[in-house]
Amino acid sequence: MNNLKKVGLSALAGSLVAFSANAVEVTVSGKTEVTYAGQADSTNGNKWGMGNGITFSGSGDVNGMTATYTAVIGDSGQASSNTSETFASSSLMLDMGDMGTVGFDQGVGEFGVSTIDDKMPYAYEEIWTYTGASNGLKAAGGCNVLGYKNTFAGYTLSIELDPGHSESTTDSVGCNGDGANGGTEQTRSGYNWALTGSPMDGLTVGVGVGKENDKDSTTTFVEDDSYTTGFVTYAMGAATVGYQMSENDGGTAGTASNSVEIYGISFAVNDNLAISVNQMDREVEHVSAAVVTEETTGFGASYTMGSASIRLLNAETSNLAGSSTAKDVEHTEISLMLAF
Numbered sequence: 001m002n003n004l005k006k007v008g009l010s011a012l013a014g015s016l017v018a019f020s021a022n023a024v025e026v027t028v029s030g031k032t033e034v035t036y037a038g039q040a041d042s043t044n045g046n047k048w049g050m051g052n053g054i055t056f057s058g059s060g061d062v063n064g065m066t067a068t069y070t071a072v073i074g075d076s077g078q079a080s081s082n083t084s085e086t087f088a089s090s091s092l093m094l095d096m097g098d099m100g101t102v103g104f105d106q107g108v109g110e111f112g113v114s115t116i117d118d119k120m121p122y123a124y125e126e127i128w129t130y131t132g133a134s135n136g137l138k139a140a141g142g143c144n145v146l147g148y149k150n151t152f153a154g155y156t157l158s159i160e161l162d163p164g165h166s167e168s169t170t171d172s173v174g175c176n177g178d179g180a181n182g183g184t185e186q187t188r189s190g191y192n193w194a195l196t197g198s199p200m201d202g203l204t205v206g207v208g209v210g211k212e213n214d215k216d217s218t219t220t221f222v223e224d225d226s227y228t229t230g231f232v233t234y235a236m237g238a239a240t241v242g243y244q245m246s247e248n249d250g251g252t253a254g255t256a257s258n259s260v261e262i263y264g265i266s267f268a269v270n271d272n273l274a275i276s277v278n279q280m281d282r283e284v285e286h287v288s289a290a291v292v293t294e295e296t297t298g299f300g301a302s303y304t305m306g307s308a309s310i311r312l313l314n315a316e317t318s319n320l321a322g323s324s325t326a327k328d329v330e331h332t333e334i335s336l337m338l339a340f
Contacts, residue, residue, distance in 0.1 A: 030054040030340050037130070037333035051075060053088065066095040070108060100150030105160075111147030112160025113137060113192040113208040119231040120264035121240040123276040124311040127298030130331040131317035134294075136246045136260040136282055137210075137227050155197035162212070164189045188212050190225075202235040225249070238268040257285045258322070276300045284322025292322040311335040 032052045038044035053074040059066055074088035089107030096102070103110055117137050118126050128135055149158040192210025199205065212225040231244035242264045249257040259282070266276035282294040298315035313333045320326040 026056055026058040028054065028056055031337055033335055033337040035333055035335045037331070039130075040330040040332070041327070062094065065097065068093045068095065072108070100148055103147050105145050105147055107143060111145065111149060111158050113194050113210050113227070113229060114160070115158055116194045116196060116206045116208050116229065116231060118244065118262060119204075119206060119233060120242040120244060120262050120278055121233060121266035121276055122264065122278065122300055123266055123274040123302045124300035124313045124335070125333075127278045127300075127313070127315040128280055128296050128317070129315075130313075130333065131296060131315050131329045132320055133280065133296045133317045134258075134260075134282060134321075135262070135280070136248045136258045137229060155195060157193065157195050159193045160191065160210075162188075162190050162192075192227075204233045206231050239265060240267075241265045259283045259285075272305065273303050274301065282322070286322065292319050292324050294319045294322055307339045309335075309337045309339075311337065 030053060033050065035049045035051075036047050037049065038047045051074065053072055055070065055072045057068065057070045059068040061067075069090070069092050071090040072088045089109075091103055091105045091108040091110055093101055093103035093110070105111060109115060118128075118135055120126075126135075127133075144163065146161045146163070147159060149156060151157075190210060190212035192208065194206060194208035196204065196206035207228070207230040209228050210226070225248065227246065227248040229244065229246035231242065233240055233242035242262075244260075244262040246260040246262075247258070260280060262278065262280045264276060264278035266274060268274050276299070278298050278300070280296040282296075284292050284294060286292065294317065296315060296317040298313065300311070300313050302309055302311040311334070313331070313335075316328060316330040318326075318328045320329055
């Protein structure tokens with residue numbers, strides 16, 4: 001974020017309470033965003049929306065290592081009560097220097113395949129974000145996960161260990177609070193990793209692999225989920241091109257496997273304006289039916305004026321969820337974001 005506001009906790013200590021501790025500095029940044037969005041041939045109601053987020057980051061020395069805590073307070077617009085204002089995500093990291101960084105993540109997405117789930121060049125959002133399309137990956141999504149990352153010879157290895165999450169969701173819903181455990185609802189567990197690097201100027205490459213297991217034999221999950229992904233992007237002056245391929249197999253008995261290809265190009269028209277065009281094709285391999293390709297195309301643009309940005313996304317998906325009879329979904333969004 002721009003113009004970070006800094007608060008020295010050690011400076012506040014004298015006026016609040018007397019104690020002896022190492023100096024800790026907290027940085028605070030935030031954003032507010034107003035959107036106008038809707039889908040064609042659908043009931044949209046009021047198309048205006050607003051969301052806000054405040055990020056607190058604090059770090060301090062721990063026996064020569066650096067511990068960093070990050071917490072994001074966010075809402076999706078003011079609801080009928082203050083329950084919509086929550087800690088959207090948080091993480092605790094310990095930087096051990098040459099030995100790498102270990103951490104605990106609740107929704108930030110610090111480790112593993114989630115860091116490279118879609119690395120295509122975009123001027124705004126990923127094209128599949130709002131149409132209901134899928135990029136084919138089933139990582140844990142950073143809910144109560146442990147991680148490690150380090151850089152070796154210019155390549156970064158990032159590992160995520162998932163002790164458990166609900167079989168019906170892979171996002172941060174249901175993350176455990178302190179002193180709690182997931183109980184019988186969190187029956188899925190696994191691991192994933194990502195390796196990224198830049199072998200030459202302008203070229204960035206990465207690969208990722210993961211597996212999710214079922215810990216409850218009473219469910220309908222009879223096979224482990226395994227997934228792989230790989231990407232390459234190349235920047236040439238004002239233009240960046242990219243290609244990514246992902247595959248996923250396993251899960252519920254009779255569930256279709258899928259393979260995904262994403263293409264993209266972005267272009268910086270000038271220092272303020274960027275545009276992008278992208279396409280994603282997901283081949284859904286049904287067990288007892290023909291292969292159907294879910295196709296998503298999109299156009300994005302962003303214009304930045306200091307701390308303000310105006311962004312545009314238009315995306316359309318056909319054959320949603322691998323159904324040849326599904327109605328096309330077209331989503332259009334205009335966003336005004338202010339960062340501070």
